[in-house]
Amino acid sequence: MVRSLTKPYKEEICHKAFSKHGLRLDVPISYLDVGLSSPLPVLKPSDFLKLVDETRSWDKLCGQADLTVAESMFELFWSRYEQLYPNFGIFNLARRKQVDLHRCCPIYIHGDEGTHYKKSAIMVLQWQGVLGKGTAKNQVVQHGVNSLGHTLRTRLLIGVMTKDQRVC
Helix, strand or coil: CHHHCCHHHHHHHHHHHHHHCCCCCCCCCEEECCCCCCCEEECCHHHHHHHHHHCCCCHHHHCCCCHHHHHHHHHHHHHHHHHHCCCCHHHHHHHCCCCCHHHCCCEEEEEEEEECHHHCEEEEEEEEECEEEECCCCEEEEEEEECCCCHHHHCEEEEEEEHHHCCC
16 A cells, blocks of 8 residues: 555655654754765764653663663673773773763664665665663563664664765
8 A cells, every 4th residue: 555655645654653653753864074975864873862861762772761770781781891892992981081881872883785776776874772672582681682673673774875975
């Protein structure tokens, strides 16, 4: 049914469905100058994090709605990560009291090439929280990886570039 509808109406249906199921935050669109003929539209993770904090939607990022629980997860994650990678830059900032690790949400950033209309190449850059409720095979109460649930809840868009827009 959706396939036969006009484009503006399809978008309206998607926006309503995303809002109804709690899959939408009004993240502002920013524009980055990356040396192209026009700036590249992006959704900055920092803008998303501000909205997550304002709306108390931490469960979308780390599987925990309670920020106090999330902070203890962040602190435990960074203490374990420091044992593996003691020279990682954030630990120097923490030692100089420039950041509090219990307030630093660990994230992954991932870029991948795919195809879109008529199999044209497209580059998608996304991010997600490292911590969550586990996986389909290994559900946990806390301190799991962020792979359980629909990807619309766990994978968050930064930006998209067509093959013609890429400079490298």
